Each structure stands twice: as structure tokens, then as C-alpha cells.
Amino acid sequence: MVAIASVVENTCGFKSLISELYNIVLFGKCRCSELRWLSFSHKKKILNGSQLYTYSVCNVGEHEQDNWLRTTFIQRRLSASRVFVELQFIVRDCNSFDGSSLTCKETFNLFSSESDADIGTSFRKGQFKKVATIAPDEITSRNELRINTETRVVESLSRKGFYLAFQDIGACMALLSVRVYYKTCPATIKSLAAFPETVAGGGVNQALREVAGVCVENAVSEESPRIYCTMDGEWVVPVGQCQCMPGYEAVNDTCRDCQPGFFKAFVSNDACELCPVNTKLLSSGALFCPCAEDFYRAPDDPTTGPCSGLPSAPRELVATTTQLAAGKLQLSWSPPEDTGGRSDISYSVECRRCEGTACQPCGEKVRLEPASSGLVDTRVAVSELEPHLNYTFTVEAHSGVSLFASQGTPRSNRPPSTSTLTTALHYTDPPKVTSMRLDERSLTSLSLSWAVAPRRPVPQPTRYKLTYRKKDDNLDVTTYTVLILEKSSVQISDLSPGTAYLFRVQALSPEGSPGGSSIEDEFETLTEGKEDGHISGVIFGAAVGGAAMLMIVVVVILIRKRSATTFFSPLCPSSFFKQLKPLKTYVDPHTYEDPNMAILKFASEIHPSHVTKQKVIGAGEFGEVYRGILKAPGRKEGAVAIKTLKPGYSEKQRQDFLSEASIMGQFSHQNIIRLEGVVTKFKHAMIVTEYMENGAxxxxxxxxxxxxxxxxxxxxxxxxxxxxxxxxxxxxxxxxxxxxxxxxxxxxxxxxxxxxxxxxxxxxxxxxxxxxxxxxxxxxxxxxxxxxxxxxxxxxxxxxxxxxxxxxxxxxxxxxxxxxxxxxxxxxxxxxxxxxxxxxxxxxxxxxxxxxxxxxxxxxxxxxxxxxxxxxxxxxxxKAIADFDPRVSIRLPSTSGSDGLPFRSVSEWLESIKMSQYSENFTCAGVVTMDQVLQMKNVDIKNIGVRLPGHLKRIAYSILGLKDQTSTLSVFAV
Structure with a gap:
């Protein structure tokens, strides 16, 4: 924070504006001779034991007060476009005066005016623009003195200096001190980038000021490091931060080389890491740690990771017979005892078949599921094995570094990575059923037999599994009957007459496993009394149909009966009759003979003790508007807006003031401002409404x-x-x-x-x-x-x-x-x-x-x-956008500069399109003439620091309009 002017230690430079304001004085803790004030402009006062010089005014009994006090010329240092004005002042309570105070107010106004040179004692009100209305948080009464401190911001300063002015329009107040200062972001190192001292952000639309930095030694950045300086003098949002190079780590805003036994492989701000296991230790500044002997890194392993060895062999390889008769078995094993320090262990299975002493790969004749290699689980299913053959299975463990096994000799004490199992399988193929035939049938039984074609001579009897069920597509539940038979024929009894059945036969191996199955065949029992059965079916169908028709008739009757009682419901819902009520109509409070009756009817009375005023947020036609708190019995405490009626009002002004409450009180809608109540029965009238946080x-x-x-x-x-x-x-x-x-x-x-x-x-x-x-x-x-x-x-x-x-x-x-x-x-x-x-x-x-x-x-x-x-x-x-014509939407003046363009300077052009906050950006970028402006493209506008999309478009469209100035100016000939 850098002070431009301070009244606390050095208030020299403030003068009263004109000699007629003899009763306005400014005070400070300085000797009178140091202040260089006009001789008539100061008065001595004693506050809290200190002798002070004051500027004060208290003309509440006179009409149309308009008192001004102006500072001398305040130079704008560096590029500060935003300054803070800290005021200490006293304001006396208007209620402490008798009824003769006609114009008493409890606020005063702060104004500012920019200039490139000191204009001396010359003063014109029109040169000043209002900064804020200043209101006290604490009001001084007759018996107690209360000092207020308020700070306001003067923004968008661009000239060499400025003046401050204070306007009093009827307050009884004293100005104690004025301190003017601006804020800076101090020189700093952030994210290993050094940034210089910078004046805090510009204005309302330029809250952040972008500052470029330089990386510290042994640090780099992919993009130029930047940071933003806020309006409060704080560094925020570093962008493109610097990072230490490989072999260096960040220590106290510097990059230091890695110590012995540590490494860092990449550009980052991470600390150096300890060399991982199974690696060699190098000297300081290492980028990585190489693997020790007999240890490796896989091609996909990071250079920062540990090194690992080859895995040992799988353990406890066994074969489990599941359906041996079908040529199936299950291989399983345990993971290797030593994984070499890796978790990416996989397995491969090799199958070899042997007839006598000759062995060869199984090839595609034997099926391994889910696969023969790349296995993660420690099991595999084997099928399609041939009987009377010996099979050898070899299981090998792999990891990401197994490819290095052929490039070097593993350590002598490391076990091999393969495990072998040799097994001989002997079984007999079950025969396959080839056909079925019907030998005899009756009303309730069927006699069946079937033929088989065995693959090899069967030394022992073959058993068969017979499954049958009714062929009935209309039932949701199907019942199967299963028989185990010792011969290739069967007679089945207790069947239903005239019913079709589906049969399936399978031959079983000696171990009980099913072999190939026959085609599903259909056979039907004999039917007795087919005609009688048909008549019964017709009678049953007619009965069912009659019952259905009776049900339909009953349903139709019920529906008609219900419809008769609610005939008008679909067309005239009950809510319709409510909607026919006449709408509420507004009543003009001015039509009341006694306007107070309208207030009593449409607005609720609030006791002033339930309303607390906190801060002035605006000024209305009749007085100040405050933010406050409403805490009334039976209501939830909440923020409200309080409109006040200034002292010295007439009865007509009071009625006009309260008529707005009589109007608002008649409205109740979520998009109409809500009236909370009024204060009418006390000296100071108020209108209390809901508080809208975001304002106008x-x-x-x-x-x-x-x-x-x-x-x-x-x-x-x-x-x-x-x-x-x-x-x-x-x-x-x-x-x-x-x-x-x-x-x-x-x-x-x-x-x-x-x-x-x-x-x-x-x-x-x-x-x-x-x-x-x-x-x-x-x-x-x-x-x-x-x-x-x-x-x-x-x-x-x-x-x-x-x-x-x-x-x-x-x-x-x-x-x-x-x-x-x-x-x-x-x-x-x-x-x-x-x-x-x-x-x-x-x-x-x-x-x-x-x-x-x-x-x-x-x-x-x-x-x-x-x-x-x-x-x-x-x-x-x-999404469809209306045509936009910048020549009309951005109004240009009708006069031309010396260069033939509508503007004489870049700053004048920016001010016309309300983008003057970017004047410094254009100047820093070297764009100082309108000819240069006309050559700019969107990317150029972005590069000078215009980031907001709306601002970018406004400037770009304005440039487009300037290029077509002749037609632009003709549009505004009217």
C-alpha cells in the first residue's frame, strides 16, 4: 500500500474552495503553518485530548445548502489507475435539532476530477463526477462524540493527477482526516518465477492485472510465467509456473541438484526421489538410477520405478478329471514362490501328446480354455482329448522382464520358470444314439427302441438316459421325466390318451458321463372317442365365450354409470369455476379522501425499534435508502431495504412518499418487489421492502x-x-x-x-x-x-x-x-x-x-x-443470431481528426465505446495511433490483454465500423 496524500501526518495541500465557505475547515495533527491552508479556513478543536484543526459545517437551518471543499492537485504516481480515499468524519444526528432544521441531512458526497495540470484555485462543478454518497455508521448526539471511518475507491484514473471535492447539502458534520493511497503487489517469487512490484489492478472491468515473470536458475517453463495482481494488492492465479529441470528439486524458491542416492527424471517441482530397490546409486544430480546386475525394467516400466528379476516356476501343478469320458480335465497350479518383485505375472500352457515313445505338439486337436497363453488365472480347462494316449503339460510363468531371459543368464540360485506335468488318460468313448423308433402304442403307453453306433468296441454294458415330456406349447411350466436304462428299449405307461410326447436318449459312459444325444423325436398315444372329445371342446369353448360376453356387458354398464355421475368433469374441472372469479383490481390510493386510510388498508405498520439501519445504498427522491435488518415479532429476521423521508418534509411530500407503499402493498407476485411494511406513526417515516442483493x-x-x-x-x-x-x-x-x-x-x-x-x-x-x-x-x-x-x-x-x-x-x-x-x-x-x-x-x-x-x-x-x-x-x-451492424450499434462522433478518422486518439476512441480501461494495454503494446488500430485483428486484441468475450467483440466490431466510416457517419446524419 503506497500513500499518495495523508492528512494524519501530512495534510498540507488541502485548501478551502472559495472564500464564501468561511465556516468549512479541515483538521489534522499538523501545525497550521505546515498545512498552507487559507488563514480563514481552520478552527481549533480538542478531541480525545488532542488539539486538531477541523473543516466543519452546520447550516441546517438555512435553505438550499450546497457547500464545497476541494483539495489541491494530487499527482498520480506510476500507473496507479485506482486509488483509495480514507475519510474520518463526524456527523451530528438530525433528531438532536429542534423543528427549525429544515434541510438537515446525515450524508455528504465525494467527487473527483482528473487533470493533466494544476489548475490552481479555478473551480467548476461540472468538472467533477460523483464517487459516492458518504453516510456515517455512527451518528454523534448532543452528549457523545462518534468518529466514523469510511473508505471509497476512485477508479479508472488515466491522467497525470486529480482533485477530490466534498459536497455538503445540509449536514452538520466535520471532516477530520483524508488519506489517499493506492495498493501495489510487492516484488515476489511465486512458483519459482520472480515477479516485480506492480501497481494493483485498474478498475471495475479490469480487476486483475497480468504480470510476466522470469524463471529462477535451473528452472524452465513451457509458457511464459504470469501472475495476476488483484485490486487489493495480492498476487493470485499464477499461470505457466516454472519447474525445476531434471536432476534438480525445488528448495526455498530455488532449484537445487539432487543429493547422492536420489534422482529426478522429469521437469517438475517434485522433490528428488530415493533410488528404488535393485538399482545402482549414482552421484548428485542424477536423472535416473540404472538397474543392478540380473535385474531389469520392462519396456513399459518407467525409468523411475524399481528393477525386478525373473519369476520362479509355478508350483503344485495338478490335473483334475472332470468329465474324463468326454475327454476333459482341469489343470491348476499355484503362483511362483518368487515373482521377481512384479505383479504382472501371466502363464502359458504347452500340450504334447505321446503314442508309445513318440511325442508331438497337440496342436489344434486339443482345446485349452480360455487360452493357451497370456493366462492370469492359475487354471485352464482341457477338452477334446483322445482316449488311450499320454499327454504332457508344461506351464511357464512370465512377467514383463521375461524377454531378458534369453539375453543374459539368470542368477544361479534362481529356479527355472517352468513346471511340467505328465499324465496318461485311459477311457472308453460312450456310444452315440443314431435313431429312435416306435414299436407299439396304446391309449396310455408307448414302446420305444433305439440304435447306437459306438466309436470303439464296448467291453462292458452301456447304460442310457431317457428324457421325455408332453408336447404342450400352451403351458408355462414343463415337466420332464428322466429314466436310467440298462438296455436300448423301453415301455412307458401311465401316459395321457391322444397326447404327443417328445423323447431324447443319451448313452452314458462307465463313469456316468453323457455322450452324444439323439435327435429329439415325437410320438403320440392313441385317442379314444375323438368325436365326443371334439363336442366337449365345443361346449367348453361356448361356455368360456358366454362368460366373457357377460363380463364385457357388466363392465360397460359400470362405465356408463360412472360416466353419468361425472359427465362435466373432463370439460369443466373444479378449478375452472375458481378461475371464473374476477381478478383483483388495483385501487389508486389518491382516490381516497384520506390517504392515510389507503396506507392502513394496504400496508402493515412496523415499530421503528424493529428496524435497524446499517448502510446507505442509494438516494431516492425523498431521502436516503439504507440496507438494514427487520426483526419483528412473529417474523423471521432478515435483510431489508429502508427508504427514509428526509427531515423538513411537507405533509404533501409525506403523502406522496407513503403512496408508493399503498401501491406496493396491493401486489403479491414473485417478480414484484415485496413490501414488508411502513413506519408512519412516528416522526421519521420509512418504507421497508425486501432487500435485493444484486441491486439494479x-x-x-x-x-x-x-x-x-x-x-x-x-x-x-x-x-x-x-x-x-x-x-x-x-x-x-x-x-x-x-x-x-x-x-x-x-x-x-x-x-x-x-x-x-x-x-x-x-x-x-x-x-x-x-x-x-x-x-x-x-x-x-x-x-x-x-x-x-x-x-x-x-x-x-x-x-x-x-x-x-x-x-x-x-x-x-x-x-x-x-x-x-x-x-x-x-x-x-x-x-x-x-x-x-x-x-x-x-x-x-x-x-x-x-x-x-x-x-x-x-x-x-x-x-x-x-x-x-x-x-x-x-x-x-x-442459436440463430440477429444481424449485427457495428456502424449503428457503436455510435461514432460526427467530427473527424487530423488523420481523417472519426477519432483523434486511441484513448478518445476507447472512451467512446466505454472501453477506456484498456487504454494502458494499447499503449504498452505500442498501438498509439488509429491507423495501427485499423490493422488489428482478433488475435492482436487478445494478445494485448482483452480477455472478456463481450469486451473483445465490442472492440473488434468497433474496428470493423471504423473501416467503413463513410457509411457509418451517414447513418447518423439524422
Whole structure:
């Protein structure tokens, strides 16, 4: 933090503005001669035992107070574009004065003005722009002195220096000290990159300042190291950090070489690692540790990993007979006792068949499942073995380093990696059933026999397995009967007459294993009384059909009976009759003979002790607006907004002030600001509403230019339209619908507010309201309302179209810097606002419908809500973008510079498109003339530090418009 000016130790340089302000003084802990103040401008005071010089004012009994105090010229050091102003002050409670205090306020204003040179005592109010309204957290009473400290920020400074000014418009206050300073990010080393001292970030739209750094010794970076300096003087978000080279590790912001016995193979900020097992130890700065003798790394092993040896042989290899008669067995074994330090052990099985003394590979004649190599499990199934042959199986263990076994001799004490099993298999093939035949049949029995074809002579009797079942496709459950027979024929009894059966026969081996099976054959028992059976079936079918018809008749009768009792339900649901009730209609509080009765009817009274004011968040027509807390019995404590009525008000001002509460109290909708209550029975009147954390919609969007997608913006429009539909349904017109009068909460819900200009619609057919005068917001008002002072819901629809444009343009001012006369003239000549950048075509078409000259053809709010709802339900409809013409959307001045371009300097051009926060970026990049600007492409704009998509597009489209300046300027000839 670097001080530019400080009143605590050195307040020299502050002067009273003009001699008429003789009663305003500034104080500090300095001798008067050091301060160089004007002789009439200071007064001595004793505060907390210290003698101080003060600037104070307390003219609460006089009308139209407008007192100013200005500093001398404050030079802007380095490139600080954002400074902090810390104020210490005292404000006296307005309630401590008697009723004669007509203009008493409890706030004052801070202003600033930039300049490239000291203008001396010259002063013009128009040179200053407001920074903030300053309100005390603690107010001084008659008996107790309370000092307040507040800090405000002056942003976007670009000239050589600036002035500060303080405006008092009716407070009783004293200014104690003013300290002006800016923040810097100190020189530092982050992520092994050195960064210089840097002035903190620029402004609202440039919260972070990017700074390039340099890697420390023995460190490298793939991209240039960068870091961001925040507005609070803190380093954040390092990018492209530096990393120590191989053989070095990070120690206390340096890169030190690895110690003996340690290594580091890659560029990183990791510490050096201890050499893994089975490796050789090298000297300092090692990149890797080589393997020791008889140890290896697999080709896929990292050079940083341990080395391993060859695995030993599998153990306990055994063969288990499962279905020997079918030529099957199971091989299993145990993992090797020594895996060589690896986990990627796999196995391969080799099969050899021997007849007599001759052996050869089994080849494809023997099947190994799941495979013969690459096995992970310690088992394999063997099938298709031939009888009367000997088989030898060899199982070998492998690992990732087994390929090195042929390149070197393993250690002498390491066992071989193979395990061998020799087994002789002797079995007899079971015969195969080749055919079945029906020998005899009756009503309840069948006699069957079958032929077999054995593969080899069968020395012992063969047994057979017979399975049969009924052939009945209509049943869900099938019953099988299984018989084990000693001969090749059978007689089966207890069968059903006239029934088909399916039979299957299999020969069994001596061990009981089934052999080949026959084709499934079908045989049927004899049928007795076939005709009688047919008649019975017909009678049964007729009975079933009759029962079914009876059931249908009963069901139809029941349905008709039920339908008769609920005939009107499908057409007229019970909710329909509720909807027929008349809608609630708004009542104008000004129609009450006693306006206090309207307040009592539509707003609930709150005791002031239940309301706590915390912070000034704005200024309204009648007084300050505070953020506060409402803690009333029976209510949940929560944040609220508190509108206050300034002291010295008239009774008419009080009635006008409270009429807004009478209006809000009649509304209950999620998109209308909610009234919590009013304070009317005490001296200081207040209106208490719900607190909207994100404030006004226009400012919220400006702070997030280009950062929100179209879908989210359309969702915000939908909420506003829903609130306006509710108001129009109550026969109510707003008259001042604009983004500044829409408030946004933490959930990004938009709510319509500010009912100060709102009026009720009369009962005439057109629903118009004729005003007797008053201010009209020209840029948001329909042409018929401007010309004839007639307001309808259709004129609110016109205003809603302007709000839609504001939302899609992220808070841009409608019609830019055109005067009100130019706006009215352009509208009457059929000019309409062009589509903002990236505005969906469907949204812009709705805007144009809202701006139709004939108000009867404009859509109504129910139509608008329905259309926006459809767009939100179909996000694809938002992808088509309306045509964008930068010559119209970015307004250019009509004068030309010396180079023939519309702007004389880059800073002037950037200021015209509200991108002046990037002036320093262009200067640092060497882009100092408009000719250079015209040569820039999108990549050039990105390279100078414009990161936000919305800002990038705004600058790029402006350059495009500059290239076609002749046609651009002609557009604005009106």
C-alpha cells in the first residue's frame, strides 16, 4: 500500500474552495503553518485530548445548502489507475435539532476530477463526477462524540493527477482526516518465477492485472510465467509456473541438484526421489538410477520405478478329471514362490501328446480354455482329448522382464520358470444314439427302441438316459421325466390318451458321463372317442365365450354409470369455476379522501425499534435508502431495504412518499418487489421492502458485460414479463419500466420496482391515463405517450422492448449519446434500435413487435410471457443470431481528426465505446495511433490483454465500423 496524500501526518495541500465557505475547515495533527491552508479556513478543536484543526459545517437551518471543499492537485504516481480515499468524519444526528432544521441531512458526497495540470484555485462543478454518497455508521448526539471511518475507491484514473471535492447539502458534520493511497503487489517469487512490484489492478472491468515473470536458475517453463495482481494488492492465479529441470528439486524458491542416492527424471517441482530397490546409486544430480546386475525394467516400466528379476516356476501343478469320458480335465497350479518383485505375472500352457515313445505338439486337436497363453488365472480347462494316449503339460510363468531371459543368464540360485506335468488318460468313448423308433402304442403307453453306433468296441454294458415330456406349447411350466436304462428299449405307461410326447436318449459312459444325444423325436398315444372329445371342446369353448360376453356387458354398464355421475368433469374441472372469479383490481390510493386510510388498508405498520439501519445504498427522491435488518415479532429476521423521508418534509411530500407503499402493498407476485411494511406513526417515516442483493439490473449487467449466456438473459426477461403481466391483469400501468427500476436478488430473480410514476388504468375501453404534466423518460416511453400523455399497457410493452434491448446489450444506454430531441425525431422517422451483439434473432424480432407504431398491434404481456417461455423450453431457438451492424450499434462522433478518422486518439476512441480501461494495454503494446488500430485483428486484441468475450467483440466490431466510416457517419446524419 503506497500513500499518495495523508492528512494524519501530512495534510498540507488541502485548501478551502472559495472564500464564501468561511465556516468549512479541515483538521489534522499538523501545525497550521505546515498545512498552507487559507488563514480563514481552520478552527481549533480538542478531541480525545488532542488539539486538531477541523473543516466543519452546520447550516441546517438555512435553505438550499450546497457547500464545497476541494483539495489541491494530487499527482498520480506510476500507473496507479485506482486509488483509495480514507475519510474520518463526524456527523451530528438530525433528531438532536429542534423543528427549525429544515434541510438537515446525515450524508455528504465525494467527487473527483482528473487533470493533466494544476489548475490552481479555478473551480467548476461540472468538472467533477460523483464517487459516492458518504453516510456515517455512527451518528454523534448532543452528549457523545462518534468518529466514523469510511473508505471509497476512485477508479479508472488515466491522467497525470486529480482533485477530490466534498459536497455538503445540509449536514452538520466535520471532516477530520483524508488519506489517499493506492495498493501495489510487492516484488515476489511465486512458483519459482520472480515477479516485480506492480501497481494493483485498474478498475471495475479490469480487476486483475497480468504480470510476466522470469524463471529462477535451473528452472524452465513451457509458457511464459504470469501472475495476476488483484485490486487489493495480492498476487493470485499464477499461470505457466516454472519447474525445476531434471536432476534438480525445488528448495526455498530455488532449484537445487539432487543429493547422492536420489534422482529426478522429469521437469517438475517434485522433490528428488530415493533410488528404488535393485538399482545402482549414482552421484548428485542424477536423472535416473540404472538397474543392478540380473535385474531389469520392462519396456513399459518407467525409468523411475524399481528393477525386478525373473519369476520362479509355478508350483503344485495338478490335473483334475472332470468329465474324463468326454475327454476333459482341469489343470491348476499355484503362483511362483518368487515373482521377481512384479505383479504382472501371466502363464502359458504347452500340450504334447505321446503314442508309445513318440511325442508331438497337440496342436489344434486339443482345446485349452480360455487360452493357451497370456493366462492370469492359475487354471485352464482341457477338452477334446483322445482316449488311450499320454499327454504332457508344461506351464511357464512370465512377467514383463521375461524377454531378458534369453539375453543374459539368470542368477544361479534362481529356479527355472517352468513346471511340467505328465499324465496318461485311459477311457472308453460312450456310444452315440443314431435313431429312435416306435414299436407299439396304446391309449396310455408307448414302446420305444433305439440304435447306437459306438466309436470303439464296448467291453462292458452301456447304460442310457431317457428324457421325455408332453408336447404342450400352451403351458408355462414343463415337466420332464428322466429314466436310467440298462438296455436300448423301453415301455412307458401311465401316459395321457391322444397326447404327443417328445423323447431324447443319451448313452452314458462307465463313469456316468453323457455322450452324444439323439435327435429329439415325437410320438403320440392313441385317442379314444375323438368325436365326443371334439363336442366337449365345443361346449367348453361356448361356455368360456358366454362368460366373457357377460363380463364385457357388466363392465360397460359400470362405465356408463360412472360416466353419468361425472359427465362435466373432463370439460369443466373444479378449478375452472375458481378461475371464473374476477381478478383483483388495483385501487389508486389518491382516490381516497384520506390517504392515510389507503396506507392502513394496504400496508402493515412496523415499530421503528424493529428496524435497524446499517448502510446507505442509494438516494431516492425523498431521502436516503439504507440496507438494514427487520426483526419483528412473529417474523423471521432478515435483510431489508429502508427508504427514509428526509427531515423538513411537507405533509404533501409525506403523502406522496407513503403512496408508493399503498401501491406496493396491493401486489403479491414473485417478480414484484415485496413490501414488508411502513413506519408512519412516528416522526421519521420509512418504507421497508425486501432487500435485493444484486441491486439494479442495469448496473448488474454492466459489471458482467459479455459474461452471461443468452439463455440466462432470456430467463431474466421472462421474470420481468411475468411481473408486468401480473400488473396488467390488475388493470395497472407502470409508466417508468426500465432496467434501472428492475432489482436483482442473489438467485438472479428480477423484480419490478419503483412505483413512484405508476398510475391506475381507467375503466374506459382503451384503458388510457392522461397526465397533467410531469417528467417522462423519453428513451423508454412509447411515442403516443410522449405526444399525447396517454399511457396504456401497450405503452408499457414498448418500454419492455427497451428493457429487453438493455438486457441483451448488458446495460448499454438506449440510443447511446443521442439527445432526447434526436431520439424523438428518429423514432417518428421509423428508426428503431438495432440488434445488440450476439442477440438471438427470435428475441430481437420480439423487440421490434413491441416497438410497432400502432399500439393495438403490439403483443400483450401474456403473449410475451408465452413466447419467452417457448424460447426457454427450446434452447435451440436461441442459436440463430440477429444481424449485427457495428456502424449503428457503436455510435461514432460526427467530427473527424487530423488523420481523417472519426477519432483523434486511441484513448478518445476507447472512451467512446466505454472501453477506456484498456487504454494502458494499447499503449504498452505500442498501438498509439488509429491507423495501427485499423490493422488489428482478433488475435492482436487478445494478445494485448482483452480477455472478456463481450469486451473483445465490442472492440473488434468497433474496428470493423471504423473501416467503413463513410457509411457509418451517414447513418447518423439524422
Amino acid at each position: 439490473l442495469d448496473k448488474y449487467l454492466k459489471d458482467r458485460d459479455g459474461e452471461m449466456p443468452s439463455f440466462q438473459l432470456v430467463g431474466m426477461m421472462h421474470g420481468i414479463a411475468a411481473g408486468m403481466k401480473y400488473l396488467s391483469d390488475m388493470s395497472y400501468v407502470h409508466r417508468d419500466l426500465a432496467a434501472r427500476n428492475i432489482l436483482v436478488n442473489n438467485n438472479l430473480e428480477c423484480k419490478v420496482s419503483d412505483f413512484g410514476l405508476s398510475r391506475v388504468l381507467e375503466d374506459d375501453p382503451e384503458g388510457t391515463y392522461t397526465t397533467s404534466g410531469g417528467k417522462i423518460p423519453i428513451r423508454w416511453t412509447a411515442p403516443e405517450a410522449i405526444a399525447y400523455r396517454k399511457f396504456t399497457s401497450a405503452s408499457d410493452v414498448w418500454s419492455f422492448g427497451i428493457v429487453m434491448w438493455e438486457v441483451m446489450a448488458f446495460g448499454e444506454r438506449p440510443y447511446w449519446d443521442m439527445s432526447n430531441c434526436e431520439v424523438m425525431k428518429a423514432i417518428n422517422e421509423a428508426f428503431r434500435l438495432p440488434a445488440p451483439m450476439d442477440c438471438p434473432s427470435a428475441v430481437y424480432q420480439l423487440m421490434l413487435q413491441c416497438w410497432l407504431q400502432d399500439r393495438s398491434k403490439r403483443p400483450r404481456f401474456p403473449d410475451i410471457v408465452s413466447l419467452l417461455d417457448k424460447l426457454l423450453r427450446s434452447p435451440e431457438s436461441l
